[in-house]
Amino acid sequence: MLIKKYFPPTWLAKTFIHLASLLPLVNLYWLAYFDELGGDPVKEVIHFTGIGALNLLLLSLILTPLAKVLKQGKLIQLRRVIGLYAFFYGLLHILNFLFFEVQFDFSLFIDEIFDRPYITVGMTALLILTALAVTSIGFIRRKMGRNWQKLHNLTYLAGALVVIHFFWSVKSELTSPLMYIAFFLFLLYLRKDKFRRWIK
Numbered sequence: 001m002l003i004k005k006y007f008p009p010t011w012l013a014k015t016f017i018h019l020a021s022l023l024p025l026v027n028l029y030w031l032a033y034f035d036e037l038g039g040d041p042v043k044e045v046i047h048f049t050g051i052g053a054l055n056l057l058l059l060s061l062i063l064t065p066l067a068k069v070l071k072q073g074k075l076i077q078l079r080r081v082i083g084l085y086a087f088f089y090g091l092l093h094i095l096n097f098l099f100f101e102v103q104f105d106f107s108l109f110i111d112e113i114f115d116r117p118y119i120t121v122g123m124t125a126l127l128i129l130t131a132l133a134v135t136s137i138g139f140i141r142r143k144m145g146r147n148w149q150k151l152h153n154l155t156y157l158a159g160a161l162v163v164i165h166f167f168w169s170v171k172s173e174l175t176s177p178l179m180y181i182a183f184f185l186f187l188l189y190l191r192k193d194k195f196r197r198w199i200k
């Protein structure tokens with residue numbers, strides 16, 4: 001009851017999400033421009049956008065169970081904007097890889113996608129996120145009818161692929177990717193009833 005009373009209006013929550021998603025990026029590229037990102041700025045930028053995309057994706061997935069627990073349906077309205085920022089961060093992540101790591105060498109980029117399995121997995125996740133972002137546009141969503149929900153269930157597959165991509169990309173220090181995998185499995189557990197319905 002208390003949460004319901006003090007929950008901010010949707011426009012305010014969305015404004016907060018815009019600021020909390022965009023300001024860190026402005027700061028990141030500002031620091032990169034002035035060469036203040038430490039010894040390996042390319043790694044830092046790829047890391048920041050990758051982790052940012054993953055955090056936002058997981059946040060978008062936890063909103064539905066959270067809305068149920070808190071009895072706060074308004075939270076559902078925030079899924080779209082958070083999901084779109086997850087896509088935006090993911091896009092910047094691969095653009096950073098394309099521009100700074102392989103330096104516009106498109107044939108090397110394509111080779112990387114096919115030769116390095118963790119990048120193949122990351123690319124597959126990005127393709128799914130792209131489809132989800134495009135179909136979140138109002139009139140496309142309406143045209144898709146019930147197929148829209150079916151397609152958007154792929155968010156879980158994208159989440160699984162991204163945590164695998166993260167785990168696979170690290171050479172040592174597995175604690176962080178393992179914690180993300182554990183959290184993702186917890187999210188799947190929270191939606192177990194939904195998955196049971198799929199199987200039936």
Ligand code: HEM
Nearest residue numbers: 047050051053054090094097119122123125126162166169
């Ligand atoms: C073609 C697609 C992608 C490419 C080429 C790519 C490339 C990379 C690279 C080079 C790294 C750093 C590995 C290292 O430190 O050596 C990385 C890490 C990571 N990526 Fe991606 N990625 C792709 C897609 C994605 C997507 C779609 C997401 C999220 C939505 C994502 C999330 C992450 C995360 C969370 C990490 C770990 C961050 C770190 O510790 O550095 N990646 N990726």
